[in-house]
Amino acid sequence: MDTRQQEPFVPPHPAPRTRPPTRLELIRTTMRNPIEIWGEPSYTKPHILVRFLGETILIANHPELIRHVLIDNAKNYRMATVRQLILRPILRDGLLTAEGDVWKRSRKAMAPVFTPRHIRGFAEMMKARVESFLDRFRESDGEVRDISHDMTELTFQVLSATLFSDDVAAEGSDFAEDVDRLLSTMGRVDPLDLVKAPGWLPRIRRMRGRRVLEKFRKVVRDTMAARRQKMKDDPDAVPEDFLRLLLEAEKPGGLTAAEVEDNLITFIGAGHETTARALGWTLYCLANAPRERALVEEEIAAVLAEGPPPVEWLERMPRTRAAFEEALRLYPPAPTINREAVEAETVTLGDGTAVEIEKGTTVLVMPWVLHRHRLYWEEPDAFRPSRFWPENRDRIDRFQYLPFGAGPRICIGATFALQEAVIALALILNEFRLEPTPDLDPWPVQKLTVQAQNGLPMRVEKRRARPG
Template sequence: MDTKPQPFVPPHPVPRTHIPTRLEVVRTVMRNPLELWGEPSYTKTHITARFLNETTLICNHPELIRHVLVDNQKNYRMARVRQLILRPILRDGLLTAEGETWRRGRKAMAPVFTPRHINGFADMMRSRADTFLECYRDGAGTVRDISHDMTELTYEILAYTLFSDEVVTDGVDFAEDVDRLLSTMGRVDPLDLLKAPEWFPRIQRLRGKATLAKFRKVVRDTMDARREKMRTDANAVRNDFLALLLNAEGPDGLDADEIEDNLITFIGAGHETTARALGWTLYLLANAPHERALLEAEIAKVLADDPPPVEWLEKMPKTRAAFEEAMRLYPPAPSINRMAVEDEIFTFKDGTSVEIKAGTTVLVMPWVLHRHRLYWDNPNAFQPSRFWPENRGAIDRFQYLPFGAGPRICIGATFALQEAVIALALMLNEFRFEPTPGLAPWPVQKLTVQAQNGLPMRIVRR
C-alpha cells in the first residue's frame, strides 16, 4: 500500500480570471506584481497584450525563450521599466550594464567564478555557516525570522569568501537595510508605468536614498581600505574578488565608478537571491516532513563519511533538488525583461509564428513559467523529486530559469548552489525548522520573491 503523503501546496496567488483595468494593473503592480498574472499566463505558450499604448509579449514557450535569451539575444536589450528600477541602485553593475560596459565587467569578474575558484570556497562556506549556527545552538527552541537569518548567513559567507572579511560595515545591519532598500527603490513606481521622464522624482525611491547612500559609503570605504593595504602590505592581501576588481582598474579595464557599482551589486544584492531561496526551502521542508526525512537521511549518510565540503553538492542530490524545487516555486528573480530592437518574426517548430515589433516589451517570467500547466505536473506542489538525477532530464533547459540563460546567465549560479547545499546540510543535520501557528507566508515581489511578513519559525534540536 502506498503511504506517501500528498505533496505540500504552499500559498500562491490565484490566477486572474478577468482582464484588469488600467487602474487595477497599476494598483496590483504597486502592491504585488505576482498577483497580476491571469489564467492565460499559466496555460498559453505566449501572449501579446497592449497596455498604455505599449505592446508586451509574454514568452512561455521554451523555443521562444531560447530565441530571445540566446539565439538572437543581440536583438533584445534591457527593458526600460527594469532599468528605471535597478539603475538608480546598481548603475553600471553587472545586472544593469549593457554593451561594452557589461562585457568589461563580466570579463573582469569571470576568473573568480571558475570551477577552480568556486571549489576553493567550499571549506570557507562550511566554516562560516558552522559559526553562524552558534546563534541556533545557544537559543534552540526559540522563534526566529528565518528570512532575516538567511540574509545574515549569506552575507557572512559572501563577505568571507569574496571580500576576506574586509567589508567596512560600521555597524550596518545588512538584513534590515537590504529589505529597506528593496522595499523602496527596488519596486515598480506608477510613474515608471506611465513613462514619466527619468528626472521626475519617484516618491517611494526618495525614501530609499539614505539607505542607498549608506551602502555606497560602505563600498567606498572598503575600496579605500583595501587600496591602502595593497599599497603598504601587498603580501598580506588575498587574491579575492575585491582585489581582482581593483587590479582591473585602468584604461583597458574598469574605472573606479564601475568597480563601485559592481561591488554594490554583489554586496547589496548578490547574496539576496540565495538568502530568499534558502528561507523558502526551509519553510517548504517544515511543511513536508516526508521530504525533510529524505534529506536528513541523505545528509547523515554523507556527513558520516566526512568528505570535503567541495564534494557535498554532488553527493547530496536530494538536498540540491529540494533547493532547486524551492527556486521553481519561488524564483528569486521572478521576471526577465527585454525590449526588441528591430522587427522580426519568430517561427516555432510546428510552423506557427509570432510577430515581434521593434519596441515590444518582451517578458520571460520565471514565476509564471515555473508554474505553467503545459510543462509541469501538479505545478503548485512542492515535489523535489522533479530534480532528482533520474528525473531532471525531462526538464527542458528553457522551462526552468532560476539563474536566467544565455550570455547574461547569473555568473554566481554554481557559487550559489554550492553555498546552499553546504548551508542546508549543516542546518538540517542539527536542527529542525518548525512552522509557527498560522504561518502561511504570502509571496511578494520586491525585486526578489519575499515572504510578506517574514518566515517566523521555531528552531529545535534534532
C-alpha cells in the first residue's frame, strides 16, 4: 500500500519561528523570502502588535478585526506605503495599485466583463484552449516537465483567448520565463522599501528587471495600437472583449491612455499569474496525496461521462473545486494584504477585546498566516480538501479564508479563476496523471506571488485516451 495514503499529506512550508529575529535577520529574511519571517505568535494569537524600524505594525488574524479593516471601515485604511513602493513601479495605476478616483474609474470600466453571465460565456473557450494546450503533454508521455512553467503558459493562453481574442502582441516570446524574471527582480522587497525611501531613489535589486518590464510595456503598447487600428478600419469586425472595453473607456471622464496601459499591464503581466501558481500547487499536492487524487479523478470521470457543457463543471465538480481551494489555502498566491490607518480608532471585538489602532499603523492581513492559524483550522498544515466539500463549507468563517481578498478591493477575477481552474484540472486529470519525481521537494518563496523555488518538476503519464 502507498504509505502516502496513511495520513494527510503535509506539503513543505516554513516552520514558525520560536524566537524573534534580530533586526538584521528580519531585513535579510524579508528581502529573501518574507513568508519565513513569521513566528509562533502570528499563527496562534488573534492579533499582535510589533515594532519594526520605528513603525507600528498590527497583524490582524481575528475574523472580526479583518472584516472591520477590509469592509466595515475600509475608508479608513489606504494601501500601505511599503506595498505601493514595491508594486507601483511595475503596475503604476493598474487596478491592483490605483487608489481613489483612478481606482473607481478602472473598476467601473472593467466590471461588465467580469459579471457572472459574461464569465460563464468564457467556459467553452477555456475548454478549447486547455485541450489544445494538452498536446504538449500528449507528446511528452512519461517525461518530466516543470508544471509551474506549464501552468503559467496555459493560463496566459486562456487569458489571451478570453479577454483579448488572441490579439496580445507577444508571439515568439517565452512568456512564462518573462513573468518569472519580472517577479524575481521587480517584485522583490528592497532595503529602501523597508525604510520607506522615496520611490525616485533607485532600487539596485530591481535594476535587472527594467528590461523585461519595458518588454512587457512594449507588448501592451503594440497590442493597443494594433487594436485601435482595427477599431478604426472595421469596428463591426472587432470582438466585444476586455481589450475593446478598456480602449472604449479611454475618454473624458473615463480612463486616460496611461491608465488603460497600466491596467493592461496588470492583467497581461499578473492577471493570470495567481491562477497559474495555484494550479501548480494543486497538481503537486494531488500528486502526493493519492487518496485525494482518486476522489477527484472519480468525480471528473463521472461528470464528463454525462457530457455536460463546461459552464456546468464548476458547480458539478465540488471535490475538484475543493482540491483547488485547499491548495489556495495552503499556498495563497497573494500572501499578504497591507493597509495603513488614515486615522486612529478603537475596534471592539465581539468578546469585548478593544484593539487600539494608531494613525499610520500598518495593518497586515496575511492569508499565508491566517490560512494556517491554529485558532481557526484543524491540522492547518495538512492538505485536506474535504474542508471545502459542500457539507463542510459553513464551518469556515468568511474572514478566515481570503485567497481573493475581501471588501471593495476583492479580486475582480475570482469567479473567472475558479471556473478556469476547474475546467483545467478536469481536462488534465481525466487524461493524465502527474507523479512526483524523487528530487521534487519544492520550497514556497514569496515573489509577489507564492511560487515553488526551482519549479515543480513532475512526471506526466497518460491515464487514458483523449476523450471524444
